[in-house]
Amino acid sequence: MAKKPIVGFYGITGCAGCLLSVIFNEDEIVDIIKAVDIVAFPFIKSDNSKGPMDICFIEGTVVSLDDEKIVKELRERSKVVVALGTCACEGNIPAIRNYTDDKKLSKWLYKKNPQNQDTRTPKPIHEIIQVEYRLPGCPPDRDEVKRFIKDLLLNKTFRNVRSAVCVECKLNKNGCLLDNNLVCLGPITSGGCNAICPTHGLKCYGCRGLADDANFDEYFELLKSKKIKPTEVRKVMDTFMARAVDEKLKGTKWEKYH
Amino acid sequence: MGKISLNHITKIEGHARLDLEVKGSKLVKCELGSIEGSRYFEPLLKGRDYRDAPEITSRICGICSSAHGVASVMAMENALGIKATPQTIILRELQTIGERIRSHATHLYFLALPDYLGYESALAMTKKYMPEIQRALRLIKIGNEMVTAVSGRVMHQISTTIGGFTHFPEQEKLDEFRKRLLAAEKDIIDTAKLISSLKVPKLSTEGEMFSLSHETEYGTSHGFIKSGDSTFEQKDYSKLLKEYHEPYSNANFVVKKGKSYYVGALARVVNNGDRLSTKTQEFIKKNKIDFSDMNPFKNNLAQAIELIHYWEYTADLLTDFKVKYESVMKPKKKSGHGIAANEAPRGTLWHEYKVSKGEITYANVVTPTAQMLRNMQDMIAVYVQQMLTKKTKKEKIVLEVEKLIRSYDPCFSCATHFLTVNWK
The missing domain is CATH 3.40.50.700 (NADH:ubiquinone oxidoreductase-like, 20kDa subunit)
Structure with a gap:
């Protein structure tokens, strides 16, 4: 052995x-x-x-x-x-x-x-x-x-799940919390948690970090269309992954909303 | 003997340090402090949505996240005029008890027991004591299942929210769980037997026994505060308790009228002894267990006693409990001030919030470890002086001091983190 x-x-x-x-x-x-x-x-x-x-x-x-x-x-x-x-x-x-x-x-x-x-x-x-x-x-x-x-x-290479929480949430056949005007970070957060929070009725606070293809433009615009201000969205994003979000938003039009 | 510095005390939750200074055979300095980095939970809540409070504060601690989560939800409901339904109160109590069971089992077997059996860790005990380790893991699993059934996850609750629950356990699963719980009777009793067989040094705390209490129940997550012979309402805590800071500690100290007091399982058992379950009282009587000397080393035994109580209490409670769907209640107002206390495994925990137009403007969390810190420091001084007078060797003193600290079951992450002893 x-x-x-x-x-x-x-x-x-x-x-x-x-x-x-x-x-x-x-x-x-x-x-x-x-x-x-x-x-x-x-x-x-x-x-x-x-x-x-x-x-x-x-x-x-x-x-x-x-x-x-x-x-x-x-x-x-x-x-x-x-x-x-x-x-x-x-x-x-x-x-x-x-x-x-x-x-x-x-x-x-x-x-x-x-x-x-x-x-x-x-x-x-x-x-x-x-x-x-x-x-x-x-x-x-x-x-x-x-x-x-x-x-x-087993000498295997471990790989993280890189798709968004939304993928697992949909597989669990949940309704979308964004439809309830909640700032659910599912679309921009890495999965691997089996969407445990949205499945139990709690919005995703982004504790697993950013998904590889997080689309901030679309996300902020979607929430704006629901009359939720970017500053409010940013507060939720800062809860668990403030450093990564700050880095990603540098130089974009969303940087100033803090 | 000079100075003793324990710079990083192991087998406790978080990071702490102890400095002792001895002249001749007299202890002249005893400073116990947290060396955990500051995380500033309270000011970070300022300006955030009131619904974020339980999500953020449950992260104060992994061992007692349910105690924090539930206290936070209750304090926020008090602030915003929500009255919890009877079912909600029961479910929150079940979550708190489940956490109590796994926390006590973890502390007793993994942190406290190795000291008494002469091992450096539970890992080292696996050769000779595998059945005991497996028993501990079975009890931890029972507790974890209970927390998960109610709150959705082992730690950092999901379903437990301001106004009720967003998700409910299935009745069938609760019934199955009750069967597994009943089957754990032997493990519970064997644990109490094992812990009651351990010999503890003589010591007696001078502080008042401080805990939640209730006219008809064993104080867990509601009721009034009992301290020594006096009682007071939860909302009056800031009038009676004072927080202060010492330069050698990253955690605040808390005193009542300038004096230290005792929180945790021992305080609860002393204050609520006549409301312990039938089998618990029988066990106490049969094994001639006596807590009247208020020996902090007996906190471990009090935890084992609580295991019997909470086991029987929960099994009884679940006998006729039928879970039903209830929608989450909305706050009646968006501004207010609320306070709530909850018994965490290691003592009374307070959450207080002020909310204005849905935004948190003030938050204060007083943890059990901040409240026990001064009593622990006082008792270390008494115990070390006792040993110095008896000319106990330095190595033995260090070992005994660590054992005393562990029996308090402190959580230095909560109070900030815990221990390294510095002999100077």
Whole structure:
């Protein structure tokens, strides 16, 4: 038998939900533990190796100098880095603050010691280090996490779903939430989640990041025709993927709506 | 002994640090703080649509996202004049309880138990304790199934919304689930037996026991607040509790009249003990379990006791529960001010919002970990001093301090994240 891959699971600033999405594969986690050599997992382990890793999963957004140091160090120790979840892939909710005044924010919350807070620009990890794979989603899809680990063990190349959430939503035979005048981001968001939110009656907030062929012009115009202002649409887009949207809209006529 | 710094405490949720300074055999400094990066959830809500509040705040925490999601929805309904239907109240309680079951099972087996059995992690326990690990996973699965049935997903709720639910579990699936729940009785009781067999150090908290309470029910997601011998209404929290900041922590501290208080399973069991389910009371009596010493190490046992209670309570509740379709209620007004408390697995959680013309103008979230932080710091100081007086070795002190911190089941992601000890 080939040597077991040496694996680490790390979290920087985040909610631990992605790490739990790995553990919460209740029927398979024991087999996963046997199939790979988990040398680091500070959330559930006290002894965490400082040695090299074949694969390192990282959850969380880079919001501080410490976070930045940690991801750089993990990169040096790992052959393959996997961005686990929307914080690591897109910046998630902390990245909204890139478009707000940091000092005001800090003062607002920590009234007594605003100078103590390290308020850098929150970033997804690929803006700091090279990342080989991404498993987006808030939370990541447990089946996709399993498929990734399976592909890895079989030496297959893992591929993300690149079509829009709308494709899976239509396959589920749902009615369209845009028809209810909701800012559903299904048309511009990457699928792979089986359109779980729209299927349960909630609009898509874009947690899996932009679809490859996201057509912003058509999307903004469609919402405008429903009397929903581009600034309102932009707020919804900023919820989970503010960094990517900002990058895509630079130099377009939609840039000013913020 | 000098200084002790624990710079990154493991097997807790999030990142924290502890600094201890010792002169001779006297502890002169004890500072516990969060080193989690700040995420600024509250100011980020300003200017957003009121419907975004539960979607954004459930992301504060992966372990207790339902507690946040439900608290957020309830606070927003209080602000906008919506009165939840009896079915909605039940479904939200089921979601909160499902999360409680999987959170307690995860904490007890994966974070707390290795300390007591002498392992660095549950992963290392798999050789000798595989049946226990599999039991933990079965309980986690039961909890996850419950959360998913009601809210649509394991974490970060989908169907649970302001005004009701956008999607309902199928009756057939709920009935099947109840059968699986009943079959989990042995796992629940075995867990309580295992945890009650663990020897805990002697220690007694000086803070008041603080939790939701209710005249006829075990306080979970509604009722009034009980703290020591006094009670108060949920909406009065800001008059009684004060938040403050310390330079060494990225999480705020919360005190009641300048003093620390105790939140979590132990507080709930102490405050609501006479409303625990029949089988729970029998277990307590049979095993001579006593929480009157208010020992924070017994929070683990209180969690195991809650597992029995919530298991029996849910099985009873589902016996006659027939789910029906209800449309989501619309707000009566688009401006207002609302507060709601919910018991998260690790203690009382508060959400407060002000809304003007459908837009959020103010948000405040007070997490259980922010409320327990000061009590934890106070108790670490007491416990370390006890050990120093007994001339306990430094390595043992570090281990014991970590064990104490873990028994509180803190969530430093919630309070910001958690622990690294610095011995100085």
